[in-house]
Amino acid sequence: MRRLKDMELGKTTSLCPECLKLLQATLYEREGKVWMKKTCPEHGEFEEIYSGSYEWYKRAEKYAMDGRGIENPQVTKEEPSCPQDCGLCRLHLSHTALANVVLTNRCDLVCFYCFFYAQRMGYVYEPTLEQIEQMFRVLKEERPIACNAVQFTGGEPCLREDLVEIVRLAKSYDFDHIQLNTNGIRLAHNPELVGKIREAGVNTLYLSFDGVSEKTNPKNHWEFPLTLEHCRKVGLGIVLVPTIIKGVNDHEVGEMVKYAFKNLDIVRSVNFQPISLVGRMPRNERSRYRITIPEVIERLEEQTNGEITLEDFFPVPTAMVISRFIEELTGKPSYDLSSHFACGAATYVFKEDGRMIPITRFVDVEGFLEYLKEKTEELRKGKSKTLIKLKLLTSMGKFIDSGKKPKDLKLGRLLYHLLIRRDYGALGRFHLKSLFIGMMHFMDLYNYDVERVKRCCIHYVMSDNRIVPFCAFNVIPEWYRDKDQESQGIPIEEWERRTGKKLKDDLYKRDVEKLKRTEAYRKFEQDLREIRSGLY
Structure with a gap:
């Protein structure tokens, strides 16, 4: 009661x-x-x-901002119902900022918590090159803003023998960002493949990384260091992706960030994902494992001795303050991150003398955002664009504390190139100088909020070419993911007959002692010793 x-x-x-x-x-x-x-x-x-924090909820809510929706919705129903009538419909408020394309449901692991792999489903789902190309076409036809970022996922996408060809195909459709979501095991043992996917067009490896110990990260603890070193050799940036479970690995979030920070030359980001509790689960079990975005950040604050705090983070739609300013300046629809304010949060952390310095420690972020809102409104009312540019150029310095910022960071110049010259390479250079720490909390049936679904900007494109929000596709698989893939899947026996392969041969057989003897693993252990001893 x-x-x-x-x-x-x-x-x-x-x-x-x-x-x-x-x-x-x-x-x-x-x-x-x-x-x-x-x-x-x-x-x-x-x-x-x-x-887990009302204070965070209210602060994040202040930055709520809706996108403009879809001009060419896939669902033409006059009164669609969310989430029953996905693809994208007229109720949907966000364009596709990132499209997931499932390349296979085969996997080389059998994780106890995963229901999404061929052995358990009873069929193999692998879209053809022709189907994948049609998915690309559909994404590029989205209006008013075509999708510019794709992520290949699975299963384990590295099991596709034509992976490099698929990446090249995506590149031919001018996607600016091509990510590969992987456990990294195949890449650990095949450095040539790392080079090939990099050359073909992958610019980010979205790498599973659930902790720094064997206990918290049994998935790829021993292989991860090899994958990282192979990526370092070819300059393939890595996003570490920990799924955070209360009482399981939340005590290691600080060390995960410190490890990423120590390898800032190749690790671009840590993207924490508080667990989505799929399936039926009694309340006491949910309470045991449930953790939310502000609670993960609180753990991070505790484990970094306050170097990173809750006040350093902003909700995802904060970025729309910047994109709306650029849109008014250019007169063209701008790429929006218009997700619900409760979906995610992020900050940037810079390095100075080995210390972690969040951007909020030397930039008045809230003041700068308010200033941009004012200038955006002035542009809407017809003020001179040239005058606004000059005002921005002369005013940026007052929001930056030059005495506290990292010495080699020319932030004013980077912001000028991004906002005034619209040089988006400046954003890339900004990322190279910092560690992006993100939080993305995907929903489950217990905390499901249709208002979040309507604003989702991370989507899946299915084999029937419908574009479906992440938390419809994965949280209600019987309506979307499983229904679509089963209709296109091949029974395992038939797949084995057609290919001459055995599905069980995909399963990875690990030689732990051999992996521990690699130079990459020794370096990983040395990094952790230095972190734990306070040397870093």
Whole structure:
């Protein structure tokens, strides 16, 4: 029973975790946290943590900003229902900022928590090159803003023998960013493949990395150092992707960031993903493992002795303040990150004398964003673009504390090139000088919020060419992911007959002792010793 001191924050629409019926849900504050409550006539009441910090929730909410939607929606239904009627429809408020393309459901691992691999599904799903090319066409036809970033995922995409050809095909469609989502095991043992995918067009390896110890990261602990060193040799940037589970690996978030920071020449980002609790799970089990974005950041603050704090982070749609200014300046629709304010958060951390310095320590970020909002409004009212540019150029310095910023960081010049000259290479140079720390909390059926789905900007493109929000595709697989892939899949026996292969031969056989003797693994251990001894 809800207590009288619970403070209602608003209503939204959710789903019953048992029958998927659309339900009205209430968001409310209790004891400094935000909760969701919903009641199914058949399956009863569900109460779930929505955000571990009411303070963070309210701060993030200030930056809520909607995108412009889709000019050419795929769903032409007059009154579509979210999330039942995906692809992108007229209700959807964000363009595709990143498109996931599933290349296979085969995998070389059998992780206990994963339901998405061929052995368990009973069929092999692998779209043909022709199907993949049609997906690219659909993404490029999206209006008003065509998709400019794709991520190849699986299963394990490195099991595709034509992976390099697929990457080249994506490059031919002028995608600016091509990412490969991988456990890195095949790449650890095949440095030539690392070079080939880099040359073909992959510019970011989205690499699973659930911890710095054998216990927290049994998936690729021993192979990860080899993959990193191979990427270093060919200049292929890495994003470390830890899935954070309370009581399992949340005690290592600080060391993960410190390790990334120590390898800043090749690690571009750490993108933490608080666990999405898929499947049916009783409340006590959910409470045991559930962790939310502000709670991960709180762990990070504790484990870095306050070098990185909650106040250093901003929600994803904050970036729209910048993109809307550029849009008014150019008169052209701009790439937006218009996700819901509760979906993600991020900050930039710079290096100075071995210390981690978040951007907020030498930039008045909030003041600068307010200034950009003012200038955007002036542009909307018809003020001279030349005058606005001059004002911005002369005013940027007052938001930067030159005495506290890293000595070799020419931030004013970088911002000038990005905002005034619209040189997006400047953004790349900015990333090379910093570590981007991101948080992205994908939903599950217990905390499902349809308002977040409507604003999702990370999508999947399916074999029938529908573009579907991440948390519809993965959280309701019977409607989207599994339904689509089963319709295109080949029964395992038939796949084995056609290919002459055995699916079980994909499974990885690890020689731990041999891997421990590699120079890369020894370097990894040395890095951790230095971090733990306080030398770094």
